[in-house]
Amino acid sequence: MFAVTILGNNSALPTLERHPTAQIVTCNDQLILVDCGEGTQLQFARYKIRRSRLRYIFISHLHGDHYFGLIGLLNSLSLLGRQDPLTVFAPPELEPILQLQLQCSGTILQFELQFVPLMAENQGVILEDKDLTVSFFPVKHRIPCYGFSFEMQKRKRKIIPDQAKAYEIPAAYFSKLQQGADYLRKDGLLVKNDWITLPPPRGKKYVYFADTAFDEELIPYGQDADLVYHETTYLHNLAERAADRYHSTTVQAATLALKANAHRLIVGHFSSKYTDLTPFEAECREVFPNSGLALEGATYII
Numbered sequence: 688m689f690a691v692t693i694l695g696n697n698s699a700l701p702t703l704e705r706h707p708t709a710q711i712v713t714c715n716d717q718l719i720l721v722d723c724g725e726g727t728q729l730q731f732a733r734y735k736i737r738r739s740r741l742r743y744i745f746i747s748h749l750h751g752d753h754y755f756g757l758i759g760l761l762n763s764l765s766l767l768g769r770q771d772p773l774t775v776f777a778p779p780e781l782e783p784i785l786q787l788q789l790q791c792s793g794t795i796l797q798f799e800l801q802f803v804p805l806m807a808e809n810q811g812v813i814l815e816d817k818d819l820t821v822s823f824f825p826v827k828h829r830i831p832c833y834g835f836s837f838e839m840q841k842r843k844r845k846i847i848p849d850q851a852k853a854y855e856i857p858a859a860y861f862s863k864l865q866q867g868a869d870y871l872r873k874d875g876l877l878v879k880n881d882w883i884t885l886p887p888p889r890g891k892k893y894v895y896f897a898d899t900a901f902d903e904e905l906i907p908y909g910q911d912a913d914l915v916y917h918e919t920t921y922l923h924n925l926a927e928r929a930a931d932r933y934h935s936t937t938v939q940a941a942t943l944a945l946k947a948n949a950h951r952l953i954v955g956h957f958s959s960k961y962t963d964l965t966p967f968e969a970e971c972r973e974v975f976p977n978s979g980l981a982l983e984g985a986t987y988i989i
């Protein structure tokens with residue numbers, strides 16, 4: 688299972704219907720929280736997200752609508768008895784901010800909280816765990832801000848049953864075959880791995896572009912992605928305002944998805960001034976047909 692569930696799709700101000708940015712990436716049995724706007728823990732409850740499976744948190748940047756929900760969530764996890772460690776990947780200033788909040792309230796979390804700083808000079812792979820690889824890259828925003836690329840690889844080679852049988856490979860050896868090992872038979876024949884297995888199937892890629900102005904230089908990060916999330920704070924008639932505020936429009940997000948040869952695009956981070964979101968979808972689809980809104984509570988299979 689590799690999917691993303693939207694918990695918040697609004698920018699800046701929360702509204703009664705839409706929440707600030709937060710998403711859950713599900714990678715088999717592990718959950719990853721991507722940004723944590725105010726009220727995210729209530730969205731966990733509303734959409735029945737299993738907190739116990741939360742393993743990693745990625746915070747793209749320190750505008751409040753992307754992290755103001757974090758201290759509340761951490762506090763609640765501790766009250767609920769969490770003991771498993773939790774790792775937060777974020778701009779380095781987040782650690783002292785949280786530590787001060789915990790210290791001033793005399794809160795001692797009941798689980799280990801680890802921090803991994805995100806800094807532009809270290810961009811690239813930041814996490815490899817089981818089938819998941821996460822890398823980060825700087826985007827174009829008013830303060831340091833990072834996009835994330837989540838890739839789920841199937842690392843195991845695929846056994847061709849007829850061939851394995853023909854070469855009389857014992858089933859007990861199959862897990863070694865999946866890892867690429869050759870097999871030496873008792874009669875001395877060395878059975879080469881590629882005679883009896885196929886390479887692992889292609890991995891899947893989800894790219895989260897966080898908050899960013901449109902920038903052609905970002906296109907390679909979305910290259911051939913199965914799913915891209917890009918912000919569309921504004922409709923295209925406000926392109927100038929978007930550029931001034933380091934945000935993007937519908938047409939810009941769709942252009943990036945198109946040029947990156949992505950398979951599918953979802954858009955979010957809508958300005959609170961919009962109540963009807965249908966024009967966002969329509970404008971994106973004119974440029975990139977496989978576009979849709981990132982709707983709260985919806986899960987998109989990657």
Ligand SMILES: [Zn+2]
Nearest residue numbers: 748750828898
């Ligand atoms: Zn921002």
